[in-house]
Amino acid sequence: MDASWFVVLSAFIFCIGAAGVLTRRNPLVILLCLELMLNAGNLALVSFSRMHGSLDGQIFALIVMVVAACEVVIGLGLIVAMHRRRLRIDVDEMAQLRG
């Protein structure tokens, strides 16, 4: 089994995730797609680790998982806060950083 196919697969998953971030308006879905992108990155790291025969990629994948977990916590917290204030769960409505 050629490990490069896994890299291609990871590229596909990354693009699907990116498209989802760019086009969906529900923040929960955006978070899901962000997870997709991060996992695609993980997949790429692991397959490169397999290709080069070193463990660096797999260890880095663990670190990425930590980051993903932290980021999801904050994102979900923001969504719950939005819900508590009865705001519409819609990313386009949150434009308070407008200049």
Added chain:
Amino acid sequence: MTVHLSVVIFLPLAAALIALILPRRLTAPLVFSATLGVLGYAIALIADFDAASGALQYVTDAAWISELGVRYSLGVDGLNLFLIALTALLWVVATFAASLRTWERPRLFFFHLALAETAVLGAFCAQDLILFVVFFDLMLVPFYFLIGCWGDGQRVYATTKFVIYTLVGSLLMLAGAVAIGVLSEAPDLPAAAQALAGVSAPGGSRLSFSLADLQARTLPAGTQQWIFLLFAAAFLVKAPAFPFHGWMPDAYRATPLPVLVLLSAVLSKVGVYGFLRVVLPILPEASLHFQDLMLVIAVVSIIYGSVLAFSQDEARLVVGYSSIAQLGFITLGIFSLDPKGAQGAVMQMVTHGLVTAALFLIIAALALRAGGSESLARWGGTALRAPVLATLFLIVALATLAMPGSPNFVGELLILFGTFEDKLVYGIVASVGVVLAAVYTIRLFQRAMHNRVAPDVESRDLSLGELATLAPLVAVIVGLGAYPQLVLKRSEQATTARVEQASKLAHRTARTAAFNIDRRW
């Protein structure tokens, strides 16, 4: 190496810092005594000054930022001796006048007043270019707060405008100063880069910002020209000169009167002093190249300032526009590039400072007697029961219009004589300004003191406090009028040395034309 000048400069700041932690009623006396101490020191400096030598005296010269070639270098010569004395005297008067009123947050107010004195004295004493720029910019900070926190009317707008105007100039000047320091050591870009790289090298660099060193090294003419423009921007805004005077009306309206005394009488001089101390000795070719431009600006300032001065209704603005005109005269004297003109400029700096300070104190007294109003339309006939005020105001008014017999006349005479040497036409136009000065000054005097007593005016004579602030100034004006040689003798050596190079270049180009009398026509 002496510490005298460091003491003179930092004494007010030290007193103010101590006053910050002491009870409120001690603030004003403490700061006032510090200013008296500085004045005493200044008088001792004058008495002990050696008029025959043109070198710096009471020199302090210590390494400060040796990697950048910046030294903590102070010194007194004929050029800044009397400016230091003027600063000291006017701060005594202004602090005393301020202590007669009550202020909100007095400790902070007097702190800023003292910090301003330190900055101004430092600017006058500095003999290192970066040190000069540091003090020049430091001057701005206390005045920003003094106008913005304790002023009247549109004070925040006024102080913001004032700061932005001055900062634009100052930052350009900083760029110019750095350029002088780097480029005088290394005239072209690759060498400059190398010199800058050498800054962090262990042995220190060969950069130097000491004024004496910079005067010795010459810059190429093209470089001098753009650096000249950078410095001119800063100094012309400070003066102020037309057309950079836009900050003046609002700032003069908003500033509280004791502070306005200092702003008008002392701060404006630092700019023109900078021309004589920094620009003319270090950038002589550029000074010659831009001589006509600067003379035009000077003459336009004189005429514009005078014409506007006599069409104002607010007394403060009459004096403000008159200051534009008087500073125009000083600039005229400096850029006549003649020793007489420069001596006249130095004399005029001192006498204009004295006269303007006295005028603002008188305006304060008059406003008190007119229900707080400073509008000339509401004044009139104040002389009725106020003979002492009338007499002192008359003496100051006659000095303002440079009547022969006043020290201002000697200054203007020397300035005009210096200008007439090579630039007769500019001098003649400037003489029109002399006539206009008579018009606006007498108008101010008559509107305030003569004609029918206005309905809101209560004519009473000077109180003891008012007299105490005004009498010393008038005494100095009259004394200098009788014996102007006091200033001229001591300032001659240093001033002529500063103008020497530019003057030589100027006369060389003027005299290549046939040397006969008709060259003027």
Added chain:
Amino acid sequence: MSAGSYGWLVLAFPLGGALLIALGWRLLPGRSAGWIASGAIFGSFLSAIGALFALLEREPEARAVTSTWFSYAQTAGLSVDMGLLIDPLSVFMALVVSGVSLLIHIYSVAYMASDRGYARYFAYLNLFVFSMLLLVLAGNLILLTVGWAFVGAASYLLISFWYRRKTATAAGMKAFVINVIGDVGLVIATFLLFSETGAVDYAGVFDGAAKVFEPGDTTLVIACLLLLVGAFAKSAQLPLHTWLPDAMEGPTPVSALIHAATMVTAGVYLIARTHPLFELAPTAADVAAIVGTLTLLFAATVALVATDLKRIIAYSTISQIGYMVLGVSAFAYSAGLFHLMTHAFFKALLFMAAGSVIAAMAGRQSIDAMGGLRVAMPLTFATFTAGALALAGAPLTSGFFSKDEVIAATLDRGGLYTVLAIGAYVGALLTALYAFRIVFRVFLGEPVVEARSLARGQLAPSRHENPATGEQEDTDVGFPGPEHHIAERERSMAAPMGALALLALLAGLLGVPAVTHVVDRFLEPTFADSQYIDQTPSDGAAYLGLAIGGALSLVGIAAAYLLYVRRPALPLVLRARFARTHRLLSSRWYFDELFDRLLVRPTVAAGRFGNAVVERFLVQGALVDGTSAVVRAGSSAARAAQTGQVRAYAFLLILGVSALVLYFLSGSV
């Protein structure tokens, strides 16, 4: 004591007097301020006499003493000392100034007695005398300018003495500004002379000028013309004369002192002092002579129709100074200066008598309201007539000898000067005419109300109003006092008037041609370097001139008698016939209107333009508001990118990353 020390004493007395009165005025009771001031001037007069004798002790060639006290300003090639020059010319002027001032001080002691500003008046008066003496004794051009300016300032203070009167303060401002114009002319002239000769003291300038300048040199001519600007501003010659009639707003003794005897003669003194320069630049001297002649004719014509008593005498002064200017510009120095002296006597006398008349008229100054005061005021009448006779140049009076000496010397020069001399004779005729117009209108004829009540012993109460506008006033500081004083009742007014009357009639004996040459001989050492010193008219020509002048003055007096006593209806007929001329003359040839349109209005308009347009639009609008508008526009352009939309930011992020990746990929491939 040496002449130099006497010179300093001459200056010290009036300055000391002024300071004493100024500082101690609250402590001085009653009229003592006046006596202190008079005493100070008396001391000055005595010192001047001392200086005179000290000079006479010396040989004629050595009668130029310089005395330096300290160095006033010495820098960069310019060296100005606080130094005096005591020579015959300066001592002559000092004697005239201090002598006449003394008499006027004594007169003022009574005249100003009820004024609330009594002490202030005498402090100013002493200060003025100090300034004038400084001017004539100064030893260099800069100190001359200082004295010049001080005289102008003292004159301003005295003209606007009643400072609550709008008319007085306006007159003071006008006088001061014209004086400053003169100062500027002096300064520029001093520079031109300094730059070529390197000196500002008289000896240095005159010697240097002789060496450096060719006769008729352009620079020298221009310098002399600028000196003339100063001289004409101070001496009220055309076209800088408009301040003098307005200066009559000041108290009458001020008019007597400043605007008759002393300040206005400063211009004549200047030309006489700088005569070596004018002799090297005859063009400038010709200009001065022409201006002098035009002025004397102009002023005489205006004096013929003016109705305010003091203003008639003021125009007479302008006219007589024209004679003096003509004299010194025709290089007849002692003639011009002799006329200066006699004029000081009779003009001061005329003003003093006029003051007495105005006091009797309760402050009214129009001669249309006066008449028949001869009976009620015999002393005033006698002294006024004496002065008028001298002014008209009636035979054997002082004015006769001095004025006709000037005209004879002018005639003797020939060429252009013959024409000017004819003009001067015409002026003499007019002078006699207007001088006796006043005498006949005021003192002869039907007595008016005030005259009749005065004859009964009742002085009319003063009206407390501005004589020009009729505005009501009070009698506090800043306005005239409650009482008026006339010569018949006050001895300290009568005595000086009597003394001056004697001098006006008899002083001519000092300069009778071919008989006495007192003034000529005394002034000779100063003018010894002049090339024209020996060009005096022959005795025959001098006596012919005297005859013509005497005849003209008698004709003028007779004509005045005809017009104002025998046929009083005739002047009205003439006025109707020559209405346009009359309007021209009574509007003073429209000079005031001319200056108003040419100078005053444009400057005021410029000020308004500056405020409304330049300040608002250029400085505030373009620089300040313009800069902030530019900055605001720039930042709103930049703000367009900040939508606040998360997805837009994410898109830009991805775009940027892809671009980077592509860049590096393409770079490595």
